[in-house]
Amino acid sequence: MSAAWRIGYGFDAHRLVPGRPFILGGVTIPSERGPFGHSDADVLAHALSDAILGACALGDLGLHFPDSDARWKGADSMHLLAACAGMARERGYALGNVDATVVVQAPRIAPHIVAIRTSVASVLRIEIDAVSVKAKTSEGMGYTGDGTGIAAYAVACLTRSKVP
Numbered sequence: 248m249s250a251a252w253r254i255g256y257g258f259d260a261h262r263l264v265p266g267r268p269f270i271l272g273g274v275t276i277p278s279e280r281g282p283f284g285h286s287d288a289d290v291l292a293h294a295l296s297d298a299i300l301g302a303c304a305l306g307d308l309g310l311h312f313p314d315s316d317a318r319w320k321g322a323d324s325m326h327l328l329a330a331c332a333g334m335a336r337e338r339g340y341a342l343g344n345v346d347a348t349v350v351v352q353a354p355r356i357a358p359h360i361v362a363i364r365t366s367v368a369s370v371l372r373i374e375i376d377a378v379s380v381k382a383k384t385s386e387g388m389g390y391t392g393d394g395t396g397i398a399a400y401a402v403a404c405l406t407r408s409k410v411p
């Protein structure tokens with residue numbers, strides 16, 4: 248029988264381009280540039296999705312929602328995150344907590360952290376105190392520092408709530 252506790256890890260990055268909405272954890276943040284992608288390019292939702300899928304050894308977001316599929320063009324990534332959490336629940340896992348770090352130089356994320364945590368908690372159907380989101384810069388270094396892109400890293404802890 249597999250372990251009662253499972254941990255999953257996720258990473259995502261997108262280019263930042265002018266004229267795209269900046270959506271993070273389902274929250275739209277005012278910005279001149281936004282992440283480019285097939286879906287809404289919500290890096291936090293994507294990293295969290297991969298963390299949850301990873302905890303269940305279910306592959307990654309691209310496996311379940313390929314960007315070659317027109318159905319996911321412009322997709323609300325929070326719906327995809329909800330679907331990943333649903334897959335975990337179907338397999339007998341309960342979500343314990345998630346923790347994520349977003350790395351971007353601008354815009355400032357800190358004023359929106361509570362809204363983002365609330366949004367993620369709602370989609371994952373867990374309490375807000377089980378959702379941690381931190382924002383960092385890379386002090387001007389690399390693609391997250393020069394305005395070229397945004398990255399997110401996430402871990403998810405799941406428990407086996409029942410034997411499937």
Ligand code: MG
Binds near residue numbers: 288
């Ligand atoms: Mg992505």
